[in-house]
Amino acid sequence: MFDLKAIRENPEAFDRLWAKRGLEPLSKKILDQDKLIRKAMQVVQEAEAARNKASKQIGAAMGKGDKEEAERLKTEVAGAKNVIAAMGAQVESEKGQLDNLLAGLPNVPFETVPDGAGEEDNVELSKWGTPRDFDFDVKAHDDLGTDLGLMDFETAAKMSGSRFVVLRGALSRMDRALAAMMLDMQTAEGFEETSPPFLVWPKALYGTSQLPKFAEDLYPAGEDHFLIPTAEVSLTNTVRESILEAETLPKRMTAHTPCFRSEAGAAGRDTKGMIRQHQFNKVELVTICKPEDSEAEHLNMLRCAELVLQKLELPYRVVELCTGDLGFGARKSFDIEVWLPSQDTYREISSISNCGDFQARRMNARYKHAAKDNRFVHTLNGSGLAVGRTLVAVLENYQNADGTITVPKALVSYMGGLEVIG
RNA sequence: GGGCGGGUGGCAGAGUGGUUGAAUGCACCAGUCUUGAAAACUGGCAUAGGUGUAAGUCUAUCGGGGGUUCGAAUCCCUCCCCGCCCGCCA
Structure with a gap:
């Protein structure tokens, strides 16, 4: 497996070394996918933060016996949950695709490894x-x-x-x-x-x-x-x-x-x-x-x-x-x-x-x-x-x-x- | 293979639905004190990821995965592992 940070910092090096094995340049594809995932993840995490916050408030409201406020907050959470479910599923699927791609990629050879076909x-x-x-x-x-x-x-x-x-x-x-x-x-x-x-x-x-x-x-x-x-x-x-x-x-x-x-x-x-x-x-x-x-x-x-x-x-x-x-x-x-x-x-x-x-x-x-x-x-x-x-x-x-x-x-x-x- | 009991931070060990990422003790690190050390005291002490110049902040993680719920270490399902009993077996 690979260090995505390393690929992010030095995509040309990875492409060059994979090329030594006869592979197409893949860094862009990997990084685009990674970007997509991180963007979607951000949305999910924001929704999760909203849900966590509201849930805590529900706890507090229930403690005070304020049922009305609790109910109002519940609908708020329901909205966040929709986002979490939808975007979460997308993140999972995109991640799965990236993992499949990465798991099937061979290690990068050292620069010094002689080029050759067989x-x-x-x-x-x-x-x-x-x-x-x-x-x-x-x-x-x-x-x-x-x-x-x-x-x-x-x-x-x-x-x-x-x-x-x-x-x-x-x-x-x-x-x-x-x-x-x-x-x-x-x-x-x-x-x-x-x-x-x-x-x-x-x-x-x-x-x-x-x-x-x-x-x-x-x-x-x-x-x-x-x-x-x-x-x-x-x-x-x-x-x-x-x-x-x-x-x-x-x-x-x-x-x-x-x-x-x-x-x-x-x-x-x-x-x-x-x-x-x-x-x-x-x-x-x-x-x-x-x-x-x-x-x-x-x-x-x-x-x-x-x-x-x-x-x-x-x-x-x-x-x-x-x-x-x-x-x-x-x-x-x-x-x-x-x-x-x-x-x-x-x-x-x-x-x-x-x-x-x-x-x-x-x-x-x-x-x-x-x-x-x-x-x-x-x-x-x-x-x-x-x-x-x-x-x-x-x-x-x-x-x-x-x-x-x-x-x-x-x-x-x-x-x-x-x-x-x- | 069947039954029962377990799996919580480096270790030990609380916690059975609501500021618990998690009490307490030990270990560890830094500081105070000390000639030095020990003791005592004070503070710190998990991992991964997102975001940010940074301080920070957000998310996930209490064996793994899934579910119930507004909310799960706590309830349910499943898998794995450990212990004990029974069966089988080199």
Whole structure:
């Protein structure tokens, strides 16, 4: 959500930044609507003031036993009430329209975010590690897993359909091992391990801005809840509707949860293998901080996510997302892409975003900046990392000619000492 | 899932239809006193929004939403949350 005052003071800046996302100029429309609302509100409030005043006088008149005067005042109030009802309804309707418009608008990117239409225009910031030279034909992770008998898409399809998998034995263990290692690393970096709900109300999803615009990407659960598409929703909403003490910031949280996504818009993409599933595990990082700290925290989260890939010795690169690839709630995002030999390319394994006060406004999450000065916090989220995709990367990068998988050194202790799978 | 009892300012806790945005206590801030501190005393102390250069003023808010009424923290409906009892259950 946006600060109408800020738009009022600087409409050109908002229009320019929305334009970076390919949106029409909207400030005028927003401000005209706002003006309309405030004007109508003034009329309502004046009528309300008249009603309140007359009502008090009625009380006084009744006290004195002056029934005539009371009756006269009642007719006065009736007139005011007509105005309140009529104009009030108009205000509600105009406000609703403005809210709908604003709720559907993406966050404004930082000025520095590179312009671009899509993924291909993202800007590479750094590279780490060197893709390994294979002296045999590399297999894709799903072939490796299927051949080992430890990754079973057919069985999953029988009970749940496509985009699900059954992992068995050492691969199931590896999924747990990776998550455990990530949690150990992130908690060592000061992120508090958290076990949040996996089912949330719509208002929580509204707060982190998956709703109202992206309902079709979500799985409803029962009458009132949705399955979380990412732990970002649960972790970020831990501070909703609250005023935090400044000294409790920054709050850094991490959680290992399943994530559920309908992948409605992804028909035909990554249909094979574990890259894009309806359900996957992820270790999430969320930071709640003061506005002046958010850029530093953003870099810190990037560093923490990178550490996992370095520890696993998986080659990766970091890109900054261009305006065309930037998520709805983000002002600036880094993606970490891991090397996948079977695809001969880097694929996203983590996305780390600074949302500024966008989500905080939608959640009403503030902190005490000074006495009588409560300000919105900044929220950031990122994967640290996507467990399923990390498993994919380990399988592909650590595969051997005979189809076995060498367990990364860092993971051996988490795998109960197992050094080779298969 | 059923029944009963609750939800009031940072906290505790009054208030059951008429100057109650809300008593009182604690906490907090400022001042007086004091060498300093404590105590005592005095004053201040919610949020959001409209309007105004400002002082100010107006509106809304006593879990959320809706209703009754000239007037609602107080009455009604509904949802949420907390507590207790019963049922069910990993």
